[in-house]
Structures are given as structure tokens and as C-alpha cells.
Amino acid sequence: MNASSLFRVEFGRLMRNRLAWLAAALTALAPIAGYSFYHPTFGDSMGALYLANPMLTGGMAGTLLFALLILAALDQPARSGTAALIETIIPPVKMHAIRLLAVLSLAVLTSLAVGILYLPYTMWKLNIVFSFSDYWLAVLLFLLSGPVMGTLAAAMAIQITGRLDVSVLALLAAVIFSRSRWCSQYFLAHWNIPLVSTLSDAFGSAVVWRTAFYSRLVWLCLLGGGWLLSLLCVRQYGKGAAGSLIHRIKRPVLPIFSILLLLLGAVLWNRQPFIDHCPEDWISMETADRFHEHLTTESTSLSVTIDSFLMGTLSGEASWQIRNNSGSPQELYFNLNSGYRVRSITANGEPLPFEDLKNDYIASRELRCTLPADEEISLVITYGGMPRIWNAQERELSGNYISSRGIYLASHHLAPTVAGCAPVEDEDTPVTLTITLPAAMTPVSTGSPKQLSDNRDGTVSWVITDQGTERIQLFAGDYVYKELATGSGMPIQFYYSKKYQSRLENGALELMEQAIAYCTSHYGPRSFTEDKPFKIVQLTAFQFGGFANRSISGMGETYFSDENLGNPDKGPASAEVLAHEIIHQWWGLGATLYDPEDEDWNDEGITVYTTYRLMREIMGEDYARENYTDKWKAVMEDQHASFYQRHPEYLDRLPKRYSNEILASESSANWYDGNALMIYRAAEKAGPQKIDEIWSELYTRQASGSSDMITLKDFLDACGLKKGEVERE
Incomplete structure (x- = not known):
């Protein structure tokens, strides 16, 4: 029987197998979990929530389900006692290859069916930001990747070990390891489904598609080469894995081709063009003065x-x-x-x-x-x-x-x-x-x-x-330009994607204008002119958070999405980020907070505090207390309860990458929450109006060139306080 006839027979047998239908059905149902409780991405764009998470969840489920299916298919002759009989009719290597091809064909058909099944709902949820090309790329790279990689890995495992139980345990260990903290840091370490941080709704997700395709190619080479090599270990003539390997290695075509695939995968891994090679201890590196x-x-x-x-x-x-x-x-x-x-x-x-x-x-x-x-x-x-x-x-x-x-x-x-x-x-x-x-x-x-x-x-x-x-x-x-009305005469240009025009009618533009008006009235105007206007630009979802630099403020696209702007539970994590980044035009660019004796004293504290004051005026005292001051206190309490905060000597025992993350988290808490809490406590002692006058005077002094920076001592002296009277704790 030739290969095509044998494939038709084997695929027909597979389609009559209830286990195959169960694997396909559960893979089709798995994306539902991605909408609710399993979120492989950590972005909150519409594409991440309603496309990436469901398809990645389906891919993860498909990894296990189709791996179990191929294990059952390859182990079936041994379980039924017909292995010796089948061996006399069809070479085992050929039979294993045909069964793998049949299971992979079912995986392709299942992914196609899932893509068609979820297409209407995804179109409805993504609405104006839906993209057919992005959708089918997600089906191919996120969903189909899992069953394909799981099938190859499981087939390789059972062909080497010859045991169903050992192969199942090895596969489970590989899947668990792929979700570990270590693997989550590296896009090439994701062997079954690709690394996806988020998807952009408006500015394209090319970085995800490129890295996902590249990592799939690497793992197809590695797993494909490993599977070809494992074919040499398929038992025949009563021999074990070693005996079968020695018997078949006399024909060099298969081992040479498998080694070439493995070498190609290794070269692609080593020569990946997307990530730099900065040392892990970069935080302690001293850059030369050129x-x-x-x-x-x-x-x-x-x-x-x-x-x-x-x-x-x-x-x-x-x-x-x-x-x-x-x-x-x-x-x-x-x-x-x-x-x-x-x-x-x-x-x-x-x-x-x-x-x-x-x-x-x-x-x-x-x-x-x-x-x-x-x-x-x-x-x-x-x-x-x-x-x-x-x-x-x-x-x-x-x-x-x-x-x-x-x-x-x-x-x-x-x-x-x-x-x-x-x-x-x-x-x-x-x-x-x-x-x-x-x-x-x-x-x-x-x-x-x-x-x-x-x-x-x-x-x-x-x-x-x-x-x-x-x-x-x-x-x-595809930016749309709008001139913001601030009432101050200062030119403000706002650039945002055409896709978000309807979403910005939900109060976002008003909040931006209120932030500018607040800072202008409380601290003083910025020196922007018609030739050098103040620009606000919407960023891709991959630029998490926002930034302020010279005459530009930027913020991620997700802060304009209806999921964020329409969700009252998110509070300051949504539209208030617009105000925060705009306020940086005053604190960070107009005036700089820095203290050589206190490395945590910087512009973030006064920016967070100003955002709090703005939102208290707009939303009221209860809202501001719940979403700002209570949060600052909770973050600092958690920070000081941290094991590594109380026992810093153990930091040296951690890998540099992890210790750097802990130190960065500690600094972030001090910069944002700790500094804002100090200013808030100073305001409780001096009074909010007095604090406003103090900051206005400090801002004017530096903006006019009378001082190079605002130190913590400058602030405390202006308040008539000593450092011990207001702490970050």
C-alpha cells in the first residue's frame, strides 16, 4: 500500500475514533477560558483580551489534547497486541510517520473550524479595530502552534522511550516548564505557543507576528529534527531503542536530515535578530564618559x-x-x-x-x-x-x-x-x-x-x-489631529488614531484639558509657542504606560479603549494616566526634582500627588482617597512587609535578573507611592493651599533658572518641616 492510500485509511480510522473528536471538541471549547480566567497576555488592549488570550488558551489546551491523541495512536498496536502483525505488513517507521501526519491534519482542520466558529464573536467585540489579517495570523501562530508542537513532542517522546506513562509525564513536565518564570522572560523558550505580551488595536502588532513566526520556525526545526532522529529508535524485530537505532543508522539519509534540522534550529536560536545582548547585571555597569x-x-x-x-x-x-x-x-x-x-x-x-x-x-x-x-x-x-x-x-x-x-x-x-x-x-x-x-x-x-x-x-x-x-x-x-482648548492661550496639539475617534467622546479629551488648566493655574504656564507647540501623541499598546519628553507627552492606546474608559473599577489605572503624563510637562520637564542624598526623590511623587489633587476636584474626596491615598499607604505597607526589604542580605543569593526586578519594584514603589505619600502628609501639616503655593514658588524658581533642581531639603525647608516628620512608610 502506497503512502497516500495508507494516509487515507489512517485518517479515516482517526475520524472514527471518539478520542479524536473529544480532543477536537475540547480544543474548540478552550478559548472560552481565555475570555474569563486564563490570560496568557498581560496587556489590556481589545486585541489582547478578545483575540490573543482566547487563541493562546486554545493553543495551550491543544498542546495537551493532541499530544495525548498521538500517544494513544502510536501506542495502540502495543496495547492491542497487534504490533508484530502490523510490522509484517507495513514498516513501523512508515506507520509512525503516517499516523503523525493524520493527527497533524486533524489539528489543522480543528484550528480552521475554531477560527470560523469564533470569527463572528471576535468581529463583534473588536468592532472597528478588527483586522482579518491579524485574526487569521492569531489562529495560525497562537492556536495551531499548540497542537502541532505538542504532537511532535509527544511522538518524539514515545518513540524514544517506548512507554506511554513516561511520555505523558515528560510532556506534562515540558508544558509546566514552558509556563515557568524563567521561560516567560524569553520569547524563544516558549516551545508550544509563542510569547505574546499584548496586541495593538491601531498601530499593528508586527513585533508579535515576527517573533512568533520566528520562534515557531525554530521549534519546528528542533522538534522536527528530534522527531526524525527518534524515528530511528522505533522498535522493530524485537529490538530495543538502541538496537533499532543501530540497525537503521546504516542508512544515513534520515539521521543526516535530522541533524541538519537540529543544527538549523540551533543556528536560528543563536542568531535571532530581535533581542539585544545587554548583560544581565546592566544596572551595576558603569558607562564610560565619552x-x-x-x-x-x-x-x-x-x-x-x-x-x-x-x-x-x-x-x-x-x-x-x-x-x-x-x-x-x-x-x-x-x-x-x-x-x-x-x-x-x-x-x-x-x-x-x-x-x-x-x-x-x-x-x-x-x-x-x-x-x-x-x-x-x-x-x-x-x-x-x-x-x-x-x-x-x-x-x-x-x-x-x-x-x-x-x-x-x-x-x-x-x-x-x-x-x-x-x-x-x-x-x-x-x-x-x-x-x-x-x-x-x-x-x-x-x-x-x-x-x-x-x-x-x-x-x-x-x-x-x-x-x-x-x-x-x-x-x-493614521493620526488624527485636534487642537485642545485649555483657556490659557498655550497651543496644545493632540494626535490619535482614527480608530479611536468615537472612544474619545467619553470624557477623555475633557480630562486632558482639565489637567493642563489645573497645572497652568496652580504652578504657572509652560513656555510653548506656535513654533514649538505642546504635542500629545497616542502610542502603540507595546509602549506600556506613557512618557514625557521635551514638548511631547505620550500614552498607550489602551488608555483610550472603551474597556478602560468605560470601566469605573480601574480608576487611576485608566483615563487618569492621561493626566499623569501631561502633568510631567510641568514636573520633569518644566522643573526637575532630584536629591543626591536621597536617590528616590524624583518627579514622579509630585506628578502622582498633582494627579490626586486634580481627581479630587473632579471626582470628590471619597474617590481620591480610595484610588490614591489608600493605595499609596497599602503599597508602602506591602513594600515594608516584603521579605527582601527586611532581609536585603538574601538578594545577593538570587540570580541577577530576579534581584534587579526586586530592586526595581522597590524603587518604583518609593518613586510613585512613597514620594506622593510624603507630599500628602506634608500637606496635612501645612494645608493644601499652602502646599500649592510652595510648589508654585519652587516651580517658578527653577523655571526661571534660579535653581538647577528641587531637592527634598528644598521642599521640607519651604514647608518648615524636618525629614523625620514626613516619611515614605
Whole structure:
């Protein structure tokens, strides 16, 4: 009987097996658990809640169910006592391969049926943010991945061990390990279903699709190669695993092909292009001071081209006019994303040799070249590649990205930066960026974008100008622009995705305007002008939280979703984040809190406290107490009850990655909750109105240049208090 006929017979037998129908039915029902209590992702976008979680749950269930199905199918001849009879008719290796193919075919049909079954509900829940391409990619990479990988792993286990019980235990151990804390940190360690932190509703989830596809390819190579190798151990002629292996290894085709697959998987694992290689003890690393007193940047010009939206790659040319006042050759260090490679460097038209230091640090690395002794140097660097993610953020898959629906590139992730070695001359030093984008994308930047030309091929060329720094931040997406009314005369530009226009009618815009008005009236206006307006930009879901930098505030897209804005239980974790990030334009950018004698004193405390005061005015005392002051106290109580807080000597016994997480969590509690609690207690002693006057005076003093920073002592002295009178505990 040829292979196709044998497959039809075996697949027909499988379809008459009640166990096969049970496995398919339970896999189809499993996504329901993903809607309710099992959430593999930790994002709260609509795509994460109603697409990723259900499909990943189905994939996890399918791993176990189809693994048990293949184990039952391969063990059936031994259980029924017909193994010797079947062996005389069909070679065992051929029979095992056909049965594996039959089970994998059922897995494909089951996944297709599940995709069709859940399609209407997913379309209804995601509504305007639904995407057919994202949906079927999730079915393929999240759902189907589980049954395929589980089937291969289980078949490999029973072919090696020859025992059903041992194979079941090995499979359970592998699944449990895949959900462990260690595996959760690395996208390649997820062998049965991929690592998914969240999905973006508006700006594309290219980073998930790329890493998921890549990790599936790696594990198909590893498990496929392992399965082919395990075929050599299938028992025949009464021999054991070793005897069967020795008998079959005389024919080298199968072992050679399996070893090639295993080697390919190992190479792909080692050469993955998505995550950098920053040392785990990065928090204790000391970065070298590259400042060079003889070098000055007079202007910067950047030209960037997106090579592939599918792969997320770019190429560019960065040009600087640099003055060398030393009269002798000087070393120049520059930084760029560790996923980029420099192709050439020229100075005044002459090629320069360069060295890649390969010192990965927070998704960047340094390169070094030697500039000539010329006083005026035109330095040009050509480069290209895919931006990598800092490995400490691998679990979140958060970083700079390029996709067909959104772009975020900043600083050395956009182009090489030399400011650390050759600083800019003054605040008026110009920098320009030229970039071509799809016509559907609108750029938003720290600088001023201006359309250069419509290329009539579906793309538009833009030029972005800025001053004082080469650290341009670039966002691009299907942005809608709105001018916010604040009543202060200060220009406020708000950029958000078209998909969220209806969701912003639920009070979000009003809250943003109220935050700006509150800070302006209590602390003083920011110095934004028509030429340099205040911009608020919506971020992808992978930029968790928000940020404030120069004239831009950013916040994640999930804060605008109806799940967040319409959920009263979330309180400050939803729309109030908008206010928090906008308030950073005053505290963090307008004025800076820093104390060399107290490393936890920073801008977050006053920003959180101001958000509390704003929400108390809007929502009332009970709401503010429940969602702010009570939370601060609870967080600090939990922090001081922590085992490692009481016994810090045990931190040194933990792996660096875990001890760094504990220290970061402790610092975060002190920054946000502890500092806000100190200011709140000072306000209880001095009175809220007096505290407002104090902060207004401190803000005005620094904004006018009278002081470099606001220390904890400055604040306590202004309140007439001593440090022991208000503590973070």
C-alpha cells in the first residue's frame, strides 16, 4: 500500500475514533477560558483580551489534547497486541510517520473550524479595530502552534522511550516548564505557543507576528529534527531503542536530515535578530564618559528609508558638520541600535576605518573611528538593519519598531548619535530628518514635520526640523489631529488614531484639558509657542504606560479603549494616566526634582500627588482617597512587609535578573507611592493651599533658572518641616 492510500485509511480510522473528536471538541471549547480566567497576555488592549488570550488558551489546551491523541495512536498496536502483525505488513517507521501526519491534519482542520466558529464573536467585540489579517495570523501562530508542537513532542517522546506513562509525564513536565518564570522572560523558550505580551488595536502588532513566526520556525526545526532522529529508535524485530537505532543508522539519509534540522534550529536560536545582548547585571555597569572637549557638532542631517515594512528594516545616512579644535586626529565614539550595522564612514569624502565595540547596553552599542586633524569635518555614516529590543524588555516585546500601520523610532534607534562625544554647539544647532512614509501615515515628532512631496506612488516625503539636539523622536500612524482648548492661550496639539475617534467622546479629551488648566493655574504656564507647540501623541499598546519628553507627552492606546474608559473599577489605572503624563510637562520637564542624598526623590511623587489633587476636584474626596491615598499607604505597607526589604542580605543569593526586578519594584514603589505619600502628609501639616503655593514658588524658581533642581531639603525647608516628620512608610 502506497503512502497516500495508507494516509487515507489512517485518517479515516482517526475520524472514527471518539478520542479524536473529544480532543477536537475540547480544543474548540478552550478559548472560552481565555475570555474569563486564563490570560496568557498581560496587556489590556481589545486585541489582547478578545483575540490573543482566547487563541493562546486554545493553543495551550491543544498542546495537551493532541499530544495525548498521538500517544494513544502510536501506542495502540502495543496495547492491542497487534504490533508484530502490523510490522509484517507495513514498516513501523512508515506507520509512525503516517499516523503523525493524520493527527497533524486533524489539528489543522480543528484550528480552521475554531477560527470560523469564533470569527463572528471576535468581529463583534473588536468592532472597528478588527483586522482579518491579524485574526487569521492569531489562529495560525497562537492556536495551531499548540497542537502541532505538542504532537511532535509527544511522538518524539514515545518513540524514544517506548512507554506511554513516561511520555505523558515528560510532556506534562515540558508544558509546566514552558509556563515557568524563567521561560516567560524569553520569547524563544516558549516551545508550544509563542510569547505574546499584548496586541495593538491601531498601530499593528508586527513585533508579535515576527517573533512568533520566528520562534515557531525554530521549534519546528528542533522538534522536527528530534522527531526524525527518534524515528530511528522505533522498535522493530524485537529490538530495543538502541538496537533499532543501530540497525537503521546504516542508512544515513534520515539521521543526516535530522541533524541538519537540529543544527538549523540551533543556528536560528543563536542568531535571532530581535533581542539585544545587554548583560544581565546592566544596572551595576558603569558607562564610560565619552565627552570630548575638542569636538563640537555644528549641524546634523539625517535621511532614512524604510526598506521593508514586512521585516521592519531601514537604511539611512547620517551627516554631521563637526568642528575639531585640537589640530590633531581625535577618536569619535557614536551609538546606534545594536540591530543596525554600519556600512561605511567617510570624513570630508575620505573613507574612515571603524571598529564595532559590540558592547550591547540597553539596545544600543558603541562604534569608534578616528577623525582627521581638519578643523571642519563633514562626517557621513551609512547604516541599516532591524531595531532590536532591550533584553530586559523581552517579555513585554516593547521597544522601537517599524510596521505597516505604525512606526516609533527615537535617538540611536533612528540614526547614530554622536552627542555624547561631540556635543551640539548651542540650543539653536539645527538637525533635519528626511523620510518617506506611506500616504496613510502622518508623522509626529519632537521637531516640526513638513511635507516635501507627494511621490504619486502611495508614499509621501517629509522633512522634520529641530534644534539643539539630534535625539529626534519620530512617531507615524493614521493620526488624527485636534487642537485642545485649555483657556490659557498655550497651543496644545493632540494626535490619535482614527480608530479611536468615537472612544474619545467619553470624557477623555475633557480630562486632558482639565489637567493642563489645573497645572497652568496652580504652578504657572509652560513656555510653548506656535513654533514649538505642546504635542500629545497616542502610542502603540507595546509602549506600556506613557512618557514625557521635551514638548511631547505620550500614552498607550489602551488608555483610550472603551474597556478602560468605560470601566469605573480601574480608576487611576485608566483615563487618569492621561493626566499623569501631561502633568510631567510641568514636573520633569518644566522643573526637575532630584536629591543626591536621597536617590528616590524624583518627579514622579509630585506628578502622582498633582494627579490626586486634580481627581479630587473632579471626582470628590471619597474617590481620591480610595484610588490614591489608600493605595499609596497599602503599597508602602506591602513594600515594608516584603521579605527582601527586611532581609536585603538574601538578594545577593538570587540570580541577577530576579534581584534587579526586586530592586526595581522597590524603587518604583518609593518613586510613585512613597514620594506622593510624603507630599500628602506634608500637606496635612501645612494645608493644601499652602502646599500649592510652595510648589508654585519652587516651580517658578527653577523655571526661571534660579535653581538647577528641587531637592527634598528644598521642599521640607519651604514647608518648615524636618525629614523625620514626613516619611515614605
